Amino acid sequence: MDQDHRFDDEDYPAYSMGRAAEMLGVTQAFLRNLGAAKLIEPQRSEGGHRRYSRYQLRLAARARELLDQGTALDAACRIIILEDQLAxxxxxxxxLRRDRDTS
Structure with missing residues (x-):
């Protein structure tokens, strides 16, 4: 992939676990828990370190929001998955509507 396109690719694993946790204001354990709950599965660097994409950070931020509101982790994960599927x-x-209207 061309390096310039990486800036626009929301799925590119650009963030280390430490940086992702810092950006979200969460602990690294929180991110590991989201991985254990199968909400986000980070890619791994050649050295085996977790790497997160902007898309995954958005999901993690939404999980944090729901947990802060008192939602249980498993319920929060399900809500986020359903919201993502709906979007x-x-x-x-x-x-499909745009294609139908232009043909």
Whole structure:
């Protein structure tokens, strides 16, 4: 992948665990717990270190928000997964409508 495109790729694993935790204001243990709950599965660097994408950081931030509101971790993960699926379905629906209207 061209290095310039990495800045625009929300799935590029640009952030180390320490940097991701710092940006979110959470502990590294919190990020590990999200991985154990299967909400986010970070990629690994050649040295085996966890690397997070902007997309994963958004999911982690949403999890933090729900947990701060008193939602249990498993319920928060399910809510986030459903929200993500709904957003994707809406995106596809919009594309299909646009394609239908232009043909």
């Amino acid at each position: 994707e379905a809406q995106r596809i629906n919009t594309e």
